[in-house]
Amino acid sequence: MTGQVKLLDFGIAKLLADESTPARATQLTLEGGSALTPQFAAPEQVTGGAVSTATDIYALGVLFYVLLTGKNPVGEQRAPADLVKAIVETEAPRASDTAASADSSVAQKRAATPDKLGRQLRGDLDTIIRKALKKNPAERYGSVTTLADDLQRYLKHEPISARPDTFTYRVGKFVRRNRLAVALTSVAAMAIIAGVTGTAIQSRTARMQRDIAFRQLARAERMNNFNQFLLTDARASNTPLTVDELLNRAQQIVEHENYSDDPANHVELLISIAEQYSNRNESATQRRLLQEAYEISRRLQNPSTRANAACALGDALVDEAGKDNARAEALIQEGLRELPNDSQYALERAFCLWKGGDVAWQNGNVPKALQLDRSAQNFLSTSKLNSSNLKLRILLESGGESMDSHLSESIAAFQRATVLAHELGYDQTRTAGNLYGTTAWALMRAGRPLEAEQFFRRGMDVFGADQLGAWSLQAYAEALRELGRLNEGADYAQRSYQKAIGGSDKVSIIQSMTVLVRIYLDQGNFSRAETTLTQLEGIMRHALPPEHFWFAMVASERSRLAERQKHLTTALQFADQAVTLDEATIKSGGEGTSFLPAFLYQRATVELQTGQPDKAKGDAERALSMLEASLGKDAFSIYIGQCYMALGRALQIRGEADAAQGDFRAAADQFDKALGPDHPQTRAAKQLAGLVKK
Incomplete structure (x- = not known):
């Protein structure tokens, strides 16, 4: 040591700045940028990029690496092309790894063994060196001061500012170095994943379809056994059974059977029988059976059964009084929530939407009812199971609910229902008879009496004219009047009036008398029309509120x-x-x-x-x-x-x-x-x- 100060490298002579300030090259650095030692050169010097303070930081990092490990981070004795590639692309191994794998002589010069030296360098020193040796200048220390500060923190056992490379960062670097290999590997991996996924989906779909088939088979067998009982075993003697007696026996069998081995089908049978009581206007029995079905379904895990029971009960609870309407709506929503968003449950979802539409309609929310009916039809069309009967019932409901606000849509629904009923062989059933009557009424409201008369006639062929109610008879009488068949119209209007009187049905009395007035006017029988109008006004004043639109009709x-x-x-x-x-x-x-x-x-x-x-x-x-x-x-x-x-x-x-x-x-x-x-x-x-x- 002579005590003389020696200038080692003008390349690092530079104004010091904060790391937050971008490093700018000084004139000395710029002019000295082309004079370099290859093993200590930064990537930007080799590639002709901008030279800055970060370039000098890189050189310090190399020097630091050599001092601690005894080796250059880019390796030794490389050909020029390999050396350039190592500087520009290859990440230097960690200093700790290099030291641990070095000759013992290197470690001995540093008063340690290779393992001990590796442990000493591992951690913060590795991080400091790797930050100084980043390929991207912007990722290095911004100044010598910040590098020195981190070294001081390390010596004082304080947290350093540099952070280790994240997994994402290392992966990104690897991908950029091996673009072609990574691309080919990715394509192969995606193909394998797609194949495995496709196989898994097909397998799952097959299992779903199998489960659906098994479920439907079990239900069909159960219903066949039940129907066989009703048609043969229920009647022990030769005495014929009425419909009510047959229904009561069916109810008793289902309620007392041992269903522990098949609770889901038991619930479905209860729902089916309850629907029959609904058709016979026995709402109390219907609700009791559906409440029982609902309670049993809560103990099951089958989403189809749980949903059907909740929605059927919800529809049964709604009434004009409105006391159970809130619970009815809640049950519909509960049923819909039970169903997974999967096509195998499309049939059950259509059922719940249909029931929800009826609840909305009875609550006076016609737009919501129509929207739910349309949704039910859409889900039904996507179901893997064919349910023409449910489709028919939804069409009937939709036609009735849309008659007041969307008459043309109502008629279209009834016409589709008529075609479907014929395809199902229902032409002479009660369902078809009711369908013909409601279709005729919709056509009358639309001003199409020629078609309406034909549907009225088909309904009478099913029920017989004597079995028609006062409402149907007066509607048919009006159709005949519009067609000019006044005597026939008068006959049916009189029948309607007599039935309405017998049943104390004041609304039907008013409607049938109105038709009679019109017929008398068309016949030119003005005195009889006047008398009937006077009687009609007297009945209306006692039966209807003064603001009722029928007073406008009489006027x-x-x-x-x-x-x-x-x-x-x-x-x-x-x-x-x-x-x-x-x-x-x-x-x-x-x-x-x-x-x-x-x-x-x-x-x-x-x-x-x-x-x-x-x-x-x-x-x-x-x-x-x-x-x-x-x-x-x-x-x-x-x-x-x-x-x-x-x-x-x-x-x-x-x-x-x-x-x-x-x-x-x-x-x-x-x-x-x-x-x-x-x-x-x-x-x-x-x-x-x-x-x-x-």
């Missing part, structure tokens, strides 16, 4: 009576009253929307006769707009035809002959489809349109 019929008697001022007053009453009822949230077009048409008819074609045109256009919104622009209906007739007559009075003829042609087309080509209204419209000679 409209009084307008028709006054019109036929040529009392046009009175006729117009009653027509105005009918429209005003119905609009008030609708505004207050009551029924009556579907009848307003008829009241507007009647007023337009009187306005035409009192020389008010503009008002008549306005009422007819308003009625037509409402009908097209309800039935669809492509629909056909006698009500649409009547509106076109009123429009044509209004235009005719105003001298717009060509436009009037177009409306008459439209009316003729409507009447031809809804009433038939030989109906008087059809012939009259065709004559006005110039389609036939007078």
Whole structure:
């Protein structure tokens, strides 16, 4: 030691800065960047990149590595190309690993054994050196100061700022060094995984389908045995059993059987029998059986059984009183939650959605009911199991629930149900008879009496005319009246009235008397129409609230009576009253929307006769707009035809002959489809349109 200071390398002469400040190259570093010792060169020097303080940090890291391990991090005696590759791409081994595997002479020079030296370097020193030797300059220490600070912390046994490489970092480096090999390996691995996954999915699907088949087979065998009992063993003697007796015996057998070996099928039988009691309007027995089925199902793990029991009970609990409606809705939601989101449970999900739709409808939430019915049909179409019976029941429910708000959709549902019932061989069943009746009623509301009469007739073929209720008889009478078969219509309206009187059914009494009034007016029997109207008004005042829309109906019929008697001022007053009453009822949230077009048409008819074609045109256009919104622009209906007739007559009075003829042609087309080509209204419209000679 001479005490003289020696300058070793101008390359590291640089202003010191915080690590947070990006290192900038000084003039000395830049000028000395090309003069280098290859074994101590940083990657950016070899590749011609930017040289900065980080370059000098790398050189210090190499020097530090050599001092501690006795070896250069890039190895010894390499060819130039290998040396460049090692500097740029190959990560240096940990200093601790190099020291542990070095000759004992290297360790002895450092007063240690190889293992001891490796242990001494392992940990923070490894981390400090690796940070200084990072290939990316931005990942090294930003200044000599920060490097020195970490060394001081190490000596003081304090936490250092550098952090070991994460697993993700090392993997990323490996991938970049071995792109082709990793890509090929990844493709092979993905192919293997895809193959294994596909096999597993196919195996699982096969097991699911097998389980479904076994479940359905067990259910079918159980139902076959049960049906055999009902058809043969239940009747010990030759005495015939009534339906009620047969149902009671079935209930007793199911309730007392030992079902410990097959509780799921026992629950299904209870649900099935309960449904039969529902059809016979014995709700108390139905609820008791379904409550029993629900309680048993709670002890089972089968999601199908648990869901069916919950949803069936929920639907049975809802009623007009509303006291159990909250629990009914909760049970529907409980049933839906029980079902996994898997196609094998599509049938059960459709069942619960259908029951939920009925609960929503009875709670007055028609939009929700229709949405649930549509969802049920969608799930049913995805089910691996065919259930035409459930599909039929959902269509019947959907048709009934949509009749008031979506009449065209209701008719379409009933028509699909009719086709399905025929395919199932149900043409002469009670289900088909009810279907024909409700379809006929929907067609009547749409103004299609020709089709409605045919469906009414099919219903009577199933039940017999004597077995029809007052409601069905009066609806059939109205269809006959629209078709001009007045005497037949009067006969069925009288039958309806007598049945309603016998059953003290005031609503049916009012409806049947209204049909009789219309028939008497069409027959020209004005005195009898007047008498019946007076009696009808007296009954209504005691049976209906004053804001009920049927008072508007009676006012409209009084307008028709006054019109036929040529009392046009009175006729117009009653027509105005009918429209005003119905609009008030609708505004207050009551029924009556579907009848307003008829009241507007009647007023337009009187306005035409009192020389008010503009008002008549306005009422007819308003009625037509409402009908097209309800039935669809492509629909056909006698009500649409009547509106076109009123429009044509209004235009005719105003001298717009060509436009009037177009409306008459439209009316003729409507009447031809809804009433038939030989109906008087059809012939009259065709004559006005110039389609036939007078």
